[in-house]
Amino acid sequence: MALVELSGVKKSFGKVNVLGGINLSLLEDREYVIQGASGSGKSTLLYLLGGLDKPSSGKIKINNMDLADFQDEELARYRNTFVGFVFQFHFLLSSLNCLDNALLPSKLGDFDEGSIKKRILELADFLGVDHCLQKNPFELSGGEQQRINIIRALSLKPKLLLCDEPTGSLDSENSEKVIGLLKKLSKEFGATLVLVTHNGEIASTFESIINIQDGLIRKN
Ligand code: ADP
Numbered sequence: 001m002a003l004v005e006l007s008g009v010k011k012s013f014g015k016v017n018v019l020g021g022i023n024l025s026l027l028e029d030r031e032y033v034i035q036g037a038s039g040s041g042k043s044t045l046l047y048l049l050g051g052l053d054k055p056s057s058g059k060i061k062i063n064n065m066d067l068a069d070f071q072d073e074e075l076a077r078y079r080n081t082f083v084g085f086v087f088q089f090h091f092l093l094s095s096l097n098c099l100d101n102a103l104l105p106s107k108l109g110d111f112d113e114g115s116i117k118k119r120i121l122e123l124a125d126f127l128g129v130d131h132c133l134q135k136n137p138f139e140l141s142g143g144e145q146q147r148i149n150i151i152r153a154l155s156l157k158p159k160l161l162l163c164d165e166p167t168g169s170l171d172s173e174n175s176e177k178v179i180g181l182l183k184k185l186s187k188e189f190g191a192t193l194v195l196v197t198h199n200g201e202i203a204s205t206f207e208s209i210i211n212i213q214d215g216l217i218r219k220n
């Protein structure tokens with residue numbers, strides 16, 4: 001059974017049709033890369049997958065359950081726990097240190113803070129940013145901030161890790177490192193990775209490539 005199944009998913013903003021009928025199955029424990037020109041609908045698709053927006057028509061099923069049937073609380077839990085999101089630009093709160101930033105998702109539910117903290121410390125050690133946890137985000141380099149972002153996205157062991165051009169603000173060496181880590185961590189934690197990138201070289205290393213053109217998946 002697919003982890004996520006999209007059938008006939010369309011999305012328009014007013015008169016602008018952005019997604020024109022997407023059919024897509026995402027399997028458990030796999031890595032997917034989404035490629036397409038700027039404005040082709042990649043981010044829109046990611047937001048729909050993450051429950052941050054709703055399709056204009058069509059169905060999104062998560063573990064065979066229709067996302068449209070989720071009640072508010074269930075949807076909030078889905079976004080916060082089932083999904084991990086890494087955006088191009090970091091969304092770390094400058095008033096909190098990095099540890100507290102990474103702990104934020106766990107504050108939104110009934111989680112055992114001790115074990116989440118342990119997990120964050122392990123991830124930080126693994127990613128080489130343990131020395132950053134007590135610092136504020138603005139004291140960190142772009143690459144370090146992105147690693148804290150990744151730790152936050154993985155803190156609750158999401159089944160679906162959505163990354164929207166996560167290396168857009170990094171140089172090529174750090175980009176490769178970050179992508180390598182995202183792949184490694186999602187394999188290790190059994191998450192399905194869906195990553196948008198413009199970088200063809202990075203894309204070619206993925207198990208599956210999804211090409212979007214004018215809001216439709218282009219068959220190869
Ligand atoms: P990509 O990520 O592939 O660059 P997007 O999914 O961000 O593309 O956007 C696809 C199209 O949808 C663009 O033309 C964009 O202007 C439009 N769009 C995206 N979000 C909105 C919105 N909230 N309101 C109106 N138009 C939007």
Ligand code: MG
Nearest residue numbers: 042043044164
């Ligand atoms: Mg985009």
